[in-house]
Amino acid sequence: MEYQEAKEKFINTWGSLGTLWGINKAMAQIQSLLFISTKALSMEDIMKELKISRGNTSMNLRQLMDWGIVTKELIPGERKEYFTTEKDVQELARHIAKERSRREIKPVIKILKEVSSIKDDGTEKTKELIKQTKALHDLAETADAMMNKIVNQEQNWITKSLLKLIK
Amino acid sequence: MEYQEAKEKFINTWGSLGTLWGINKAMAQIQSLLFISTKALSMEDIMKELKISRGNTSMNLRQLMDWGIVTKELIPGERKEYFTTEKDVQELARHIAKERSRREIKPVIKILKEVSSIKDDGTEKTKELIKQTKALHDLAETADAMMNKIVNQEQNWITKSLLKLIK
DNA sequence: ATAAACTTTCAATAATTATTGAAAGTTTAG
DNA sequence: CTAAACTTTCAATAATTATTGAAAGTTTAT
Incomplete structure (x- = not known):
């Protein structure tokens, strides 16, 4: 496999995986391109590289900056803006995990908390709703806490401690 | 908040969170409904409950069964088919994690492996592509292994060992 | 102040994904 | 075997989401 083919394969694969970490295709592709x-x-x-319009590029770059994984770089003497992405995968993972937690997981936990706190009127269906949403709430909270903890450690904590643990 | 409101809130919230675990809205809502x-x-x-068509219901139930989180239940003397979902959140998480790994993460890891294994032609850009995709590959593999390991333990391993670890 | 170089915005449009509903298929009872 | 009860399939359609491109906005150099 040649450089060009490998590059395209990477950008496409990583782009289509965007959904997995909650961003859209163009966003993921731009990040991929910058990443390599x-x-x-x-x-x-x-x-030019991704064959997408100016508007699309502009909008998605902004979103990437909102996520904190792409930054503007002003090159002295140049009028244009230049962009780079976080190059360290660990840092990248940290940013992504943090944002997903904030944007999606935390709000859901809040609602699960509300729903599981309704008054028990003694009926079977209410009891079941409370029981099940409470279980989900606890799971979600544990998962979220775990993720944040893992991801907020210094550089190699993950590989050091956790790999040891799961082996 | 009354039962009916809490129920609807739960189904909607959980449904819209579907994307987070990689399934569509109707699928997530059906599962939610069964779950409580x-x-x-x-x-x-x-x-009737979700106000969706017969075809939609049929297709999404099948997908849920493919994922292994919903099962048919034949009630003796009844002609209709009845459906239930896995009620234990831990088991549910196990199924979902396993399927996502198989469907999405593993294939991506494979491609990252391929891309990071191209011949180093000595140019800077090739070196960068190799270096960065290798880093991603390792991250993805560790994350996948971790997830599978965590999720394949008996019932309370998560809460027992991991909560201890992250505290 | 003006014009060139560049970026952002947003209504229109395209592409994708989800949903319907009715016809075709299947199973069971009699 | 046939009809009723039920489920699946799938082409048509609707809903959602992504993308374009050109006008409006901003910044900088002179």
């Missing part, structure tokens, strides 16, 4: 680029890229570069 | 139901439900019951 040796230098910061301009909007022009990204548009 | 005190008895097995027929297709008719599900259609």
Whole structure:
């Protein structure tokens, strides 16, 4: 496999996996491209490389910046803006986990808490609703806490402690 | 909050969270409904409760069965088919994690392996592609292994060992 | 102040994904 | 075997989501 083919394969695969970490295709592809680029890229570069429109590029770059995984880089003497992504996978994972927790998991936990706290009127169906949503609430909370804890450790904590644990 | 409101809130919330675990809205809602139901439900019951068509119900029930989290229950003397979902959250998480790993994560790991194994032609860009995809590959593999290991333990291993660890 | 270089916004449109409903298929009872 | 009871399939349609492109906005150099 040649460089070009490998590159395209990577960008496509990682792009289609976007859903797994909750972002859309273009966003994931832009991030992928920056991730394997040796230098910061301009909007022009990204548009040409991925064959997407200026508007699309602009919007998705903004979202990536909101997620905290892409940053603008001002090159002295240059008028254009250049972009880079976090290159360290561990840091990348940290950012993504943190954002997903904040945007999706925490709000759901809150609602599960509310639902599982309704008054027990003694009927079987109410009891079941309370029991099951409470179980889900506890699971979600544990999973969320775990994820955040794991991901907020210094660099190699994951590989060090956890790999040991699961072996 | 009354039972009916709490129920609807739960089904909607859990349904919209479907994307997080990689299934569509109707699928997630059907599962939610079964999850808090005190008895097995027929297709008719599900259609009426969620206001979705027969075809939709049929297709999504099949997918849920493919995922291994919903099962048919034949009630003696009844002609209709009845459905139940796994009621234990731990088991549910196990099934979901296993399926996601098989369907999405494993295939991506395979491609990352391929891409990171291209011949190093000595250019900077090839070196970068190899380096970064290798890092992602290792991260993905560790995460996948971790998830599977965690989720394949007996009932309370998670809460016991891991909660201790992260505290 | 003006114009060039660049970015953002957003209504229109395209692409994708989900849903319906009715016809075809299957199973069971008699 | 036949009809009733039920489920599945799938082409048509609706709903949702992503993308474009051009006009409006911003910044910088002169």
